[in-house]
Amino acid sequence: MSDLEDLRLRMRAFTAERDWEQFHDPKSLLLAIVGEVGELSELFQWLPSAEAQRLATVDPLKSRVAEEMSDVLLYLVRLADVLGIDLHAAAVAKIEAAGERFSAVEVKGIAPTKA
Numbered sequence: 001m002s003d004l005e006d007l008r009l010r011m012r013a014f015t016a017e018r019d020w021e022q023f024h025d026p027k028s029l030l031l032a033i034v035g036e037v038g039e040l041s042e043l044f045q046w047l048p049s050a051e052a053q054r055l056a057t058v059d060p061l062k063s064r065v066a067e068e069m070s071d072v073l074l075y076l077v078r079l080a081d082v083l084g085i086d087l088h089a090a091a092v093a094k095i096e097a098a099g100e101r102f103s104a105v106e107v108k109g110i111a112p113t114k115a
C-alpha cells in the first residue's frame with residue numbers, strides 16, 4: 001500500500017466514524033484546503049525570506065509548518081478520494097509531463113517562466 005493510499009483510507013475511516021461524509025462535498029473540501037494553506041502561509045507571513053528558510057528547519061516553526069502542511073495534504077487526499085481521483089497516478093503524470101516540457105539540459109539553472 002502506498003503512503004497516499006494509507007492516508008486515503010485513514011481519512012475515509014476518520015470521516016465515516018464521525019458521520020462527516022455529509023460535509024465533505026468538493027467545494028467544502030476545497031475551501032478547507034485554502035484555509036489550511038492560509039494557516040501555513042501565516043507562519044511565514046512577516047518573516048524575511050532568508051530568516052524564514054532558516055527558522056523553518058528548526059523547532060518550534062518546523063513543527064508548526066509540519067502540522068499545517070499535513071492539514072493541507074489530508075484535505076487534498078480527502079478531496080481526491082471524494083472525486084475518485086488517483087492522486088498518486090495524477091501526480092506522477094504531472095511530473096513526467098513537466099520533465100518533458102522542461103528539458104534538464106535546456107533549462108538547468110534557469111527559472112521556469114509562463115512564456
Ligand SMILES: [Mg+2]
Pocket residue numbers: 036039067068071
Ligand atoms: Mg491547520
